[in-house]
Amino acid sequence: MPDTPMNLRLARQIHGLSPQAMPPELFAQAHESLTDTLLVAAVGRQQAGNQALRGAVSASSGSARVWFEPHRQMGLQEATFINSLHASSVGFDGYFGKVQAARVCLPAAWASAEHAGRSGLDLLHAYIVGCEVTIGLARCRRGKESGWSETTVYGAVGAAVSTGVLLGLSPVQLAHAIGLAMAQAAGTRQAILEPASSHGLQPAFAARNGAFAAQLAALGATAPSQALEGPFGLSALYHRGNDRDLFDGLFTDWAQLGSSLKRYPVAAFAQAAIEALLHLQPQRFKESEVVQIVAYVSPGIFRYVGAEFSPGDQPQNIGQRNLRYQLAVTFLRGSFSLADLAPSAVVDTEVAAMVRKVHLRVDPTNTGDYAPVTLSLLLADGSEQRYTQQAPPGSPALPLTLRQKQEKAQQCAEFGAIDLNGLQRKLASLPEQANLQGFW
Known part of the structure; x- marks a missing residue:
């Protein structure tokens, strides 16, 4: 049968x-x-x-x-x-x-x-x-x-x-x-x-x-x-x-x-990186004190949100799906919100200057879709601040708080x-x- x-x-x-x-x-x-x-x-x-x-x-x-x-x-x-x-x-x-x-x-x-x-x-x-x-x-x-x-x-x-x-x-x-x-x-x-x-x-x-x-x-x-x-x-x-x-x-x-x-209005691939940077409390540092922001990500994360930043004629779409922009904003503003997707925000010259300090490095051994992500702040005094985010905020492993x-x-x-x-x-x-x- x-x-x-x-x-x-x-x-x-x-x-x-x-x-x-x-x-x-x-x-x-x-x-x-x-x-x-x-x-x-x-x-x-x-x-x-x-x-x-x-x-x-x-x-x-x-x-x-x-x-x-x-x-x-x-x-x-x-x-x-x-x-x-x-x-x-x-x-x-x-x-x-x-x-x-x-x-x-x-x-x-x-x-x-x-x-x-x-x-x-x-x-x-x-x-x-x-x-x-x-x-x-x-x-x-x-x-x-x-x-x-x-x-x-x-x-x-x-x-x-x-x-x-x-x-x-x-x-x-x-x-x-x-x-x-x-x-x-x-x-x-x-x-x-x-x-x-x-x-x-x-x-x-x-x-x-x-x-x-x-x-x-x-x-x-x-x-x-x-x-x-x-x-x-x-x-x-x-x-x-x-x-x-x-x-x-x-x-x-x-x-x-x-x-x-989602905690942030961006692609799921970017959630953990933003959370990792916030864990390092970037507001403690002035822009002049930071030489580089380096995110160590999986090949999948890099593939989908790791492109070079160029707002072009679709700034909102770029803002939603560009991790370099999102990390620059998070450092400067202390978070990432819907306001940061406005076309005028995406083409902000202060953010564009900060984006040049953001670098992504692919870890070929990282097979995660959305995490882990390691964030590193390299400071002008030669020191480094580093944190690894093991799960995206809002996931079953890290639920959003009330x-x-x-x-x-x-x-x-x-x-x-x-x-x-x-x-x-x-x-x-x-x-x-x-x-x-x-x-x-």
Whole structure:
């Protein structure tokens, strides 16, 4: 008897889940990541570039909304795209490994819940399941990185799952939705190596495509039964692995409980280096007393955030993904915040002078994705200050403190121009809300 196709097996497992069977700590983690993503999206909504890009989204009718815009209603796909764009472009949202599932799955889940008139608890359930599928698919990949973005390739599947659950698809329909999302899989890491706005657009494409796949499946569209494991399936063409590993601990171990929150509005690759420099208390030294700032990093960190600093015509994108700039700012300002991503801040002449003192050295024996990172301050008197950061702040090994979470929330609320206390009150009652139509 042939094996059950992976998509159908996955869909059947999803169909058998219920919110009541999920552990309380999972809902607590989902509430935290959901809140974090909404706050980051509030900042992205204020960016002039995103406001311009929204002009490309065709007007549509529907019951889904752009977050923080109560009077702006539109279709499920359009709201999903815009909200994902807002959440993705700032680079401040959480992650698991190299996957940022929330920026893809939450916009799809939220718009779908509004579209289908589902409850807050239904939303949380679908969001959790979509994130777990996204993370699970990424975790079972093996071998050398191919350059595809895990967030967008697998996030589209997670978005399809979240939408499919909220639309009430049958297991067969959900299997087709998963396959249709895989048929649209795309998105590469080149937008990290060459900072560009497409880095924020790719998750928005994935979220929209996943939601659309579920809508198509609801109307009878079909996909190959072996869209994942077939000879021309997702695994064979994108990133090989043992597909059966996906089911080891799926929906029991809950991988997303090991997710990370970012302390700083920069790439995950830069978090540990900034934290290491702050540990050395750079405010103790004048710029003239420092000869060099040297960061000893892994090949992966250097590859993604180690380029020479040149603001060019995209200063904000460079500011988010250039470790040399970020360390120079951290030394001069004593931290790194959203204010340091403003174009005027990135081209500041004082910072440019300090950047020339920042040097990166690759440690070929360091195989870590995000840590460890060793920071060295070489001083004019010949002495050296050195510290090694073993884990990124906000990771399971070094969780953010309550104060650090509050500081991040307040910073996002300020730059996002929203009422933080009001949002937190609404989110506290989200699981009890019968529907989301009055949320915003």
